[in-house]
Amino acid sequence: MTTASEAVALQLEAVDDEGRPPSARRAVLASWEGRIGLVLGLLVVLVIAFGRFFTPYPPNEPNVGPPTSLPSGSHLLGTDDLSRDILSRVLVGGTVIIIVPLIAVSLAWLIGGTLGMLAAYRGGRTDALITRVYDLLMSLPPLLIVLVAIAALGTSSVVLVLTIMFVYLPRMGRLVRGATQGVITSEYVAAAQARGERTATILFREILPNIMAPTTADFALRITYAVIFVATLNFLGLGVQPPRADWGVMVAQGRGYITLNPWATLAPAAMIALLSIALNLIADALTQHVTRGRQEIVQL
Amino acid sequence: MRSDTVLEVSDLAVGYLRHDGSTNQVVSGVSFRLERGAILGLAGESGCGKSTSALAAIGYRPLGSRIIGGRSLLGDLDLLALPSSKLRDIWGSRIAYVAQSAALALNPALTVGHQLAQPLAIHLGLRGAKSRARQLELLEAMGLPDPPRALRRYPFQFSGGQQQRIALALALSCKPDVLVLDEPTTGLDVTTQARITELLRAIVRELGVGCLYVSHDLSLLGTLADRLAVMYAGEIVESGPALSVATNQRHPYTQALLAAVPSIRRPRVLVGIPGRPPVSVVHDSCAYVPRCPYAQPACVEAHPELRDPGDGHLARCVRLEEVERQPSPGHELARAHRKPDVLLSVHDVHCAYGRNEVVKGVSLDVRRAERVGIVGESGSGKSTLLRAIAGLHRPSAGSICLRGAELAPVAVKRPRSVRREIQLVFQNPDSSLNPRHTIFDIVVRPIRLFRDDVPRAGERAVVQELLDSVKLPTGLLYRYPAELSGGQRQRVALARAFAAQPTVLLCDEVTSALDVSVQATILELIAELSEQTETAVIWVSHDLAVVRTIADRALVMREGEVCEEGTTDELFAAAKHAYTQQLLAAIPELQPPAAVAEL
Numbered sequence: 001m002t003t004a005s006e007a008v009a010l011q012l013e014a015v016d017d018e019g020r021p022p023s024a025r026r027a028v029l030a031s032w033e034g035r036i037g038l039v040l041g042l043l044v045v046l047v048i049a050f051g052r053f054f055t056p057y058p059p060n061e062p063n064v065g066p067p068t069s070l071p072s073g074s075h076l077l078g079t080d081d082l083s084r085d086i087l088s089r090v091l092v093g094g095t096v097i098i099i100v101p102l103i104a105v106s107l108a109w110l111i112g113g114t115l116g117m118l119a120a121y122r123g124g125r126t127d128a129l130i131t132r133v134y135d136l137l138m139s140l141p142p143l144l145i146v147l148v149a150i151a152a153l154g155t156s157s158v159v160l161v162l163t164i165m166f167v168y169l170p171r172m173g174r175l176v177r178g179a180t181q182g183v184i185t186s187e188y189v190a191a192a193q194a195r196g197e198r199t200a201t202i203l204f205r206e207i208l209p210n211i212m213a214p215t216t217a218d219f220a221l222r223i224t225y226a227v228i229f230v231a232t233l234n235f236l237g238l239g240v241q242p243p244r245a246d247w248g249v250m251v252a253q254g255r256g257y258i259t260l261n262p263w264a265t266l267a268p269a270a271m272i273a274l275l276s277i278a279l280n281l282i283a284d285a286l287t288q289h290v291t292r293g294r295q296e297i298v299q300l
Numbered sequence: 301m302r303s304d305t306v307l308e309v310s311d312l313a314v315g316y317l318r319h320d321g322s323t324n325q326v327v328s329g330v331s332f333r334l335e336r337g338a339i340l341g342l343a344g345e346s347g348c349g350k351s352t353s354a355l356a357a358i359g360y361r362p363l364g365s366r367i368i369g370g371r372s373l374l375g376d377l378d379l380l381a382l383p384s385s386k387l388r389d390i391w392g393s394r395i396a397y398v399a400q401s402a403a404l405a406l407n408p409a410l411t412v413g414h415q416l417a418q419p420l421a422i423h424l425g426l427r428g429a430k431s432r433a434r435q436l437e438l439l440e441a442m443g444l445p446d447p448p449r450a451l452r453r454y455p456f457q458f459s460g461g462q463q464q465r466i467a468l469a470l471a472l473s474c475k476p477d478v479l480v481l482d483e484p485t486t487g488l489d490v491t492t493q494a495r496i497t498e499l500l501r502a503i504v505r506e507l508g509v510g511c512l513y514v515s516h517d518l519s520l521l522g523t524l525a526d527r528l529a530v531m532y533a534g535e536i537v538e539s540g541p542a543l544s545v546a547t548n549q550r551h552p553y554t555q556a557l558l559a560a561v562p563s564i565r566r567p568r569v570l571v572g573i574p575g576r577p578p579v580s581v582v583h584d585s586c587a588y589v590p591r592c593p594y595a596q597p598a599c600v601e602a603h604p605e606l607r608d609p610g611d612g613h614l615a616r617c618v619r620l621e622e623v624e625r626q627p628s629p630g631h632e633l634a635r636a637h638r639k640p641d642v643l644l645s646v647h648d649v650h651c652a653y654g655r656n657e658v659v660k661g662v663s664l665d666v667r668r669a670e671r672v673g674i675v676g677e678s679g680s681g682k683s684t685l686l687r688a689i690a691g692l693h694r695p696s697a698g699s700i701c702l703r704g705a706e707l708a709p710v711a712v713k714r715p716r717s718v719r720r721e722i723q724l725v726f727q728n729p730d731s732s733l734n735p736r737h738t739i740f741d742i743v744v745r746p747i748r749l750f751r752d753d754v755p756r757a758g759e760r761a762v763v764q765e766l767l768d769s770v771k772l773p774t775g776l777l778y779r780y781p782a783e784l785s786g787g788q789r790q791r792v793a794l795a796r797a798f799a800a801q802p803t804v805l806l807c808d809e810v811t812s813a814l815d816v817s818v819q820a821t822i823l824e825l826i827a828e829l830s831e832q833t834e835t836a837v838i839w840v841s842h843d844l845a846v847v848r849t850i851a852d853r854a855l856v857m858r859e860g861e862v863c864e865e866g867t868t869d870e871l872f873a874a875a876k877h878a879y880t881q882q883l884l885a886a887i888p889e890l891q892p893p894a895a896v897a898e899l
Binding site for chain 2: 186187188190191193194195196197198206209210212
């Protein structure tokens with residue numbers, strides 16, 4: 001039960017501070033999803049970045065111990081069929097799987113997203129052209145694009161990045177276009193047009209912050225897909241070539257002797273899973289940050 | 301209980317659950333009675349608990365709300381003690397409810413006939429030919445043209461007013477005893493509103509239903525209702541016969557609320573209510589004290605009770621006898637000092653959406669520091685005309701000149717100085733302020749674009765000065781729009797417009813989304829700022845009284861054409877065009893008995 005004067009005092013109190021709004025970084029740190037995601041993500045990144053310096057054995061060196069042995073004191077995760085040390089291979093096997101999806105999806109997001117925003121904002125012929133190109137790209141099965149590209153250009157990280165970019169570009173572009181369409185009817189866009197702002201300013205200053213929620217979530221999700229996609233390609237032998245260590249390749253090869261040493265499959269699979277979970281948790285925290293606000297009305 | 305009482309609500313108290321499990325009480329001690337064939341008006345600003353009370357009275361509990369106490373007797377049944385399963389039999393048959401937006405209340409995927417058939421089958425067991433006969437009878441009673449055809453059509457094929465008639469037909473289909481209407485005509489044009497309220501009054505008398513009409517519009521309720529109750533902070537602060545409450549206010553809040561309503565008979569006189577209502581029920585003092593000009597020490601010592609001086613017109617005020625004798629407050633708005641030179645000149649402008657021409661040759665001259673109103677109903681082309689002036693809509697023919705220089709049809713092609721001089725304020729600040737930008741970012745943008753005199757380091761001071769000039773409290777600089785109230789947001793939009801130091805301010809229904817008391821403060825502000833800065837204002841609105849209050853000169857638009865134009869004094873005193881007369885007649889206008897005799 002509040003008295004009138006108390007109620008007024010309470011309402012005034014709420015606007016006393018003049019602090020800057022919480023940044024995205026602080027918002028991620030403030031939620032438990034963000035914290036767990038960051039800790040897990042950091043763990044995986046540390047393994048990928050510095051793991052190579054802590055390998056107990058040379059990762060590609062065969063016959064460092066008994067073949068397909070279970071974990072032991074000298075081989076903490078056991079060995080594979082060529083008697084290579086699994087722990088050493090896990091520590092170095094993450095480079096491609098994080099770098100390729102990250103670059104590919106970022107490029108797809110930048111190019112596809114910008115074109116998607118432009119399509120929605122301009123409408124008419126621009127929209128028709130961009131959307132038809134997206135439809136065309138989407139009509140091709142992802143694996144087919146990769147197979148053709150690799151058959152024509154060979155396997156290299158650049159080819160992998162570009163093909164994965166083309167797989168995700170239309171999908172991300174479509175989503176951004178849809179999100180933009182929901183926003184461009186807002187009067188703040190009309191207000192910007194009346195001020196005579198340039199198209200780029202309207203797209204990136206007025207529209208982009210308002211479609212960040214769905215696109216950030218989509219970005220993180222696509223990275224997860226791309227990680228799995230790269231793992232799949234490596235698993236199929238289309239990406240990283242043996243004997244180089246890679247989590248995807250390791251899962252593929254380890255399944256042959258999964259009953260003899262399950263850790264040869266489980267350890268790299270767990271790393272892929274950890275990375276995906278971390279990315280998703282961070283995406284969740286970011287989504288919550290960009291969609292917050294509505295509840296806390298300043299009463300005056 | 302008297303025989304003609306259909307619903308008796310006593311001591312109703314409602315609260316909402318907070319996140320921490322405690323209850324925020326929003327309605328306290330509300331009692332009223334609905335009688336057959338009579339309309340009870342429940343008035344108040346948004347957040348005063350009127351809709352919550354109306355819904356709680358018929359036993360409806362929205363998610364998160366708790367009925368703390370009270371009774372609501374429908375005959376011998378206490379609605380508040382009944383389980384939802386029992387209530388469902390009563391709702392729709394004995395109690396009907398009409399929501400604000402008929403467009404949302406009607407199912408867009410079902411024909412009108414299908415929707416009307418449902419309650420008839422469920423509650424009355426009518427099917428086939430009998431049901432159809434009743435449906436036709438209902439639509440006919442609601443004055444819908446061609447009922448047999450209407451039954452086969454879908455809700456979206458009707459206009460807003462017709463949709464509300466269908467919603468009303470649906471509500472009355474089972475001959476209810478109680479009819480609850482929640483802002484049923486808000487958002488409709490004045491002429492449509494007048495037709496619906498007229499119909500409603502006839503139906504209520506004829507069918508003998510007890511009607512509760514919730515509205516923020518005191519002048520509408522004053523003319524429509526038989527009895528009137530005014531709510532503030534979850535309590536009834538004044539109640540009595542409608543005419544008595546409307547002409548002889550005994551509570552300072554009702555008095556202030558009426559003074560905030562723009563009237564076509566009191567040109568330019570208006571006063572807003574400072575501050576905001578409390579968010580929950582106040583128990584140990586008078587809830588209105590912080591905003592009350594009559595407050596005394598006695599007002600904070602105890603919570604006043606509803607008091608009846610002997611004529612059935614109650615008020616919750618210790619000084620009601622004095623308040624009643626005080627003249628209604630109000631002062632004249634700052635007057636525009638129009639200069640002789642023509643600033644903006646619109647010549648024979650045509651605008652179209654595809655093949656559909658919505659502005660058909662409008663010409664208009666605006667002089668420096670003049671305030672011009674453009675009045676019209678929805679679809680009259682008034683907003684499109686404004687967008688064409690702002691460079692947001694390319695006219696299909698005609699010219700727009702600023703100081704004699706013809707303007708490019710789209711804003712980007714116009715020189716920077718022109719874009720600075722013409723500023724636009726939109727109807728809905730929810731949509732016109734980017735929700736992801738802070739108030740500082742929003743207001744600083746035009747300064748960066750148009751004001752070379754402000755150095756980067758001085759921006760913050762200039763923005764703060766602008767926020768002060770629109771009377772926003774300090775400390776909002778880095779807030780987001782969602783953290784502000786509707787009135788505050790519209791002030792931010794105004795600050796952004798004035799940041800560019802315009803010479804023409806285009807206002808598109810700027811106050812129509814706001815409460816009357818907030819509208820009054822915004823009108824005061826615009827009058828003051830435009831007078832100080834010698835800015836010309838083009839004010840587009842469907843509300844004639846608002847235009848009468850703010851503008852010196854007005855144009856009446858209908859179907860894309862100007863049908864009458866003149867100074868507001870002439871136009872409203874002696875309208876020549878039939879359409880203007882019709883618009884004027886449709887406005888529910890409260891007037892003291894003396895004024896009625898005068899006319």
